[in-house]
Amino acid sequence: MIKKEWKNFVGSVVFLGIAAFLFVSISYVMRPVDLGNRDAMAGFYAEEDNTLDVVAFGSSAIYRFLNNPILWEEYGITSYNLGTGSQQPDVAVMLANETLKTQKPDLILVETRSFIKEEKEGKSDINFRRVSDYMNYSFDRIKYITAYTDDWSLRISMIFDICFYHELWKEFKITDLYRADNKKDTELKGWECIYECEPQEVPEDYSGVMPEAIDPEEEQELYELMDFCEAEEIALLFVATPWKMTENRVAQNKYLEQIITKRGYHFLNCNDYIDEIGIDYSKDFYDSMHTNVWGAEKVTHFIGKFMKKHFDMDLSHDEETVKEWNRVAESYHEKKQNGEKE
Amino acid sequence: MSYTSFVYFVLVALTAFLYYAAPIKYRWTILLLANTVFYLSAGPVEFIVLAVSVIASYFAADFIGGYNRKIKELKSMEEMGKEEKKQRKSVYAKKKRNLLWLGLGVPIGILLVVKYTNFVLSSVNTVLAWEGSAKNFSMVSLVVPLGISFFTFQIIAYVMDVYKGKIEPVQGIAKYYLYVSFFPSVVQGPIPRYAELGHQLERGNAFRFENVRDGCILILWGLAKKLIMAQRLATYVDSVYDPYMYYEGVILIVATIAFSVQIYADFSGCMDIAVGTAKIFGIELSPNFLRPYFSKTMPEFWRRWHATLGSWFRDYVFFPFSISKTSLKINKWSRTHLGDGAGKIVSVSLPILVVWILTGIWHGPEWKYVAWGLFHGILIVLSTIFSPKMQKLGERLHIKTDCFSFRLFQMLRTFALCCVGRVFFRAQSIGAAFEIFKLTFQTTGFYWLNGNHFFEYGIDRQDWMVVLVFFVIWFTVSVLEEKYGDVLQLLHKQNLVFRWAILYVLLFSVIIFGQYGPGYEVADFIYEQF
Structure with a gap:
């Protein structure tokens, strides 16, 4: 009798274990393709453990301004852009925590555009989902989702994201199966090459404007990120990439700079160094908010130099890592050449 | 709380865990708690309505059971005279009947009021409009408790079974409430009888992996x-x-x-x-x-579709009505005035039509359901009357009926008739x-x-x-x-x-x-x- 009970128990555990494995794999496969930078997380998970020196967070700005192949080629820094469309401050700690599960970066770079808003915006589920829906299943993920919302039906649809996306079976292709482990090698480590050029007006000078407080909830989220990184002993660098800001945003940017520097962190406001960076507004942007490939190279050089100068990073890498990153650089140049020809 | 909701499955999992963790003797209390949580999730008013029906029917049935015992005891009272026994039995029977009216009246009354008030009012309004009257009764807003049609039928079955002496009354209102409000079946059935469900709920079942x-x-x-x-x-x-x-x-x-x-x-x-x-x-x-669309006749279909409702109507409406004084009087009258053949048809048809009109109304307070019930009633009456004749005709014409093709034809015919009824339903x-x-x-x-x-x-x-x-x-x-x-x-x-x-x-x-x-x-x- 006892033998039979044990058999049933073990059988049930194995059955449920396989079911859980299949559930997770099918969830990963069912995740949508077009929800922001969908491969950012999968690409990050595909990185070899403990090979990244810098991990960058932020909205679309981060993967349009920070050119990872150039950072490697010129400064020997291995980096990954863990940016997602309209990424908000509320995911920063969750991303930092996720980063530390597989990587031990010397530095986390945060693009600060999402902290400054023209108007107060409420929580955006879709922006949160752009990160959480692509993360690996874990208890931490459940913890952060539970903290994000009190709405149980939203929590369930975020935790078990297949509830939200299962209808995408209609778009399923056999090649989607490669996503079953939520890993996908990225060619350029989260960097997106864009070759179009749209001349922009030179921004007005609002340097005389007084600082204006940012959203208190987001300020709190900023402090939580700082606390987390302090506890984990990881350096933080906040970067405001160049773009044409309104007066209101410039004022909030100043406030942001104040509170960040007050805590002893670097705040690199690229908008104050346009000439030094060499930005040409008639050539270096592809839309009003993002640089093209040429503009991004200039910004990356500037940030790379700054990192080298102000942060003590261990940039020694093993042979495999060097080989991989040389391949990335080559791939980038090839792409760039092809893009230029077009 | 929908049976497809995440919360429902959390409730089931939690209840199952607590049920098997509790000592066998107290396991029924876990189900009792789960029933209450489930029913309260529908709203407090619904719960109060359920509670009133439960309380009234429980005490009525309990007293009925008491009189049943007294009637039984009369038989063993040798010292009592035959006439006195008869007299006492008659008094007890009268009291039982009064209690039956109470036990059935409260739940049925609640069902009628909450479910059918607006149906009656709108029907009266229609009649008034036909007669050109400007008078119009406004509809009333009433909470229709979850599964009221189902638990009311359970209550009726219980009180009737106690009344007839088929079962003993439940000892303890909590156990009776457990039976009436059993959360997996309270909303849509099956409509269980106390004799088959009660002891299963109360005894506390041992954990079996297979279950x-x-x-x-x-x-x-x-x-x-x-x-x-x-x-x-x-x-x-x-x-x-x-x-x-x-x-x-x-x-x-x-x-x-x-x-x-x-x-x-x-x-x-x-x-x-x-x-x-x-x-x-x-x-x-x-x-x-029981795979109703494989049925070859309409009566068979209704034995396979919503079987517990069908058997409920058979036991608590069809049989009692068939042997009721009213029914017997109508049969007698029709045989005398219409002749044996027509009288027989009336005696067969009447209980069936009563059952089916009630079945229709049970489904909802709308005339379309009455029409649907009547349609099925007529089909079953026709089937009952003509089946032997059609069988004889088939034999005379040498139609092979013991073969797959004929059975398929019968199934498709039944399905087609069923679909006609569905038009009224939908x-x-x-x-x-x-x-x-x-x-x-x-x-x-x-x-x-x-x-x-x-x-x-x-x-x-x-x-x-x-x-x-x-x-x-x-x-x-x-x-x-x-x-x-x-x-x-x-x-x-x-x-x-x-x-x-x-x-x-x-x-x-x-x-x-x-x-x-x-x-x-x-x-x-x-x-x-x-």
């Missing part, structure tokens, strides 16, 4: 029927039936057939969830569906139902079926493919059930890899192809509204 496993599989199967099949077909049926005036011919026939499949998937899916949930606790509920009103019949037969309307139109009714080509594949699987399972009985036992006899593969396919089919979650409003189960 939990089979319960979970049944729940999964029920979810597949509801979320994969019924939800999709509902989208299609609604998009044709709601604006029915724009359609004609074959598309209405297809929608009616689809509705017949939808309602079966919906209701039997819910029953699988209910039976599966009960099974997890080691409790067997009566099956409510249409928005009785007028709309007749309009749909007219539109169906005034033109063929084949152009509605071409690819460009057919996939524009809310479900696309891929959804239809899912419906088709699931239908084939379901049909296969039904054939196996007809042939071998319990398909679950058949599955357990297979080797492990095949067994697990089947279960994984079922599980992930529900997860992937089920229509639930954001973007979908999982429609209430159809019978939940009754």
Whole structure:
């Protein structure tokens, strides 16, 4: 009798274990393709453990301004852009925590555009989902989702994201199966090459404007990120990439700079160094908010130099890592050449 | 709390854990608690209505049981004279009858008031309007408690069974409440009798792996029927039936057939969830569906479809009415005045029609349900009267009836008749139902079926493919059930890899192809509204 009970128990555990494995794999496969930078997380998970020196967070700005192949080629820094469309401050700690599960970066770079808003915006589920829906299943993920919302039906649809996306079976292709482990090698480590050029007006000078407080909830989220990184002993660098800001945003940017520097962190406001960076507004942007490939190279050089100068990073890498990153650089140049020809 | 909601499954899992963790003696209290949580989730007013029905019927039945005992005791009282015994028995019987009126009157009264007040008022308004009266009664807003039609029938069955001395009254109102409000079946049935369910609930069942496993599989199967099949077909049926005036011919026939499949998937899916949930606790509920679309006659169909409702009407309406003084008087009158043949028809038809009109009204306070019930009543009367004659005719014409083709013909005929009834059931009103019949037969309307139109009714080509594949699987399972009985036992006899593969396919089919979650409003189960 006892033998039979044990058999049933073990059988049930194995059955449920396989079911859980299949559930997770099918969830990963069912995740949508077009929800922001969908491969950012999968690409990050595909990185070899403990090979990244810098991990960058932020909205679309981060993967349009920070050119990872150039950072490697010129400064020997291995980096990954863990940016997602309209990424908000509320995911920063969750991303930092996720980063530390597989990587031990010397530095986390945060693009600060999402902290400054023209108007107060409420929580955006879709922006949160752009990160959480692509993360690996874990208890931490459940913890952060539970903290994000009190709405149980939203929590369930975020935790078990297949509830939200299962209808995408209609778009399923056999090649989607490669996503079953939520890993996908990225060619350029989260960097997106864009070759179009749209001349922009030179921004007005609002340097005389007084600082204006940012959203208190987001300020709190900023402090939580700082606390987390302090506890984990990881350096933080906040970067405001160049773009044409309104007066209101410039004022909030100043406030942001104040509170960040007050805590002893670097705040690199690229908008104050346009000439030094060499930005040409008639050539270096592809839309009003993002640089093209040429503009991004200039910004990356500037940030790379700054990192080298102000942060003590261990940039020694093993042979495999060097080989991989040389391949990335080559791939980038090839792409760039092809893009230029077009 | 819907049977397809996440919260429901959390409740089931939590209850199961606590049930088996508790000492056997106290396990019924865990179910009692779960019933209360489940029913309170519908709202406090609903709970109060349930409580009033439970209290009134419990005490009435308890006193009836007391008089039953006294009547029994009379027999052993040798010192008492025959006349005195008779007199006392008559007094007790009268008291029993009064208590029966109380025990039945309160729950039935509540049912009638909350469910049928507006039906009566709107019918009166219609009559007044016909007569040109300007008077108009305004409708009243009443809370219709969850599953009131179902638990009221359970209460009636219990009180009647106690009255007839078939069962002893329950000892303790909590245990009676446990029976009436058993959460897997309180909303949509099956309608269990106390004799079959009561002791299962009270005794506290030991943990058996097989029960939990089979319960979970049944729940999964029920979810597949509801979320994969019924939800999709509902989208299609609604998009044709709601604006029915724009359609004609074959598309209405297809929608009616689809509705017949939808309602079966919906209701039997819910029953699988209910039976599966009960099974997890080691409790067997009566099956409510016995593959009804394989029926060869209408009476057979109604023995297979919603079987517990059918048997309830048979035991508590058909038989009592058939032997009632009123019925006997009508039979006598009709035989005397209409002759033996017609009198016999009246005596056969009357109880059947009474049962079916009541069945119709039970489904909802609308004339379309009355029409639906009457339609089925007439079909069953005709079937009862003409079956022997048709059999004789067949024999004379040498029609081979003991073969597959004839059985198939009978099944298709029964299904077709059933579909006609479904038009009344699904249409928005009785007028709309007749309009749909007219539109169906005034033109063929084949152009509605071409690819460009057919996939524009809310479900696309891929959804239809899912419906088709699931239908084939379901049909296969039904054939196996007809042939071998319990398909679950058949599955357990297979080797492990095949067994697990089947279960994984079922599980992930529900997860992937089920229509639930954001973007979908999982429609209430159809019978939940009754």
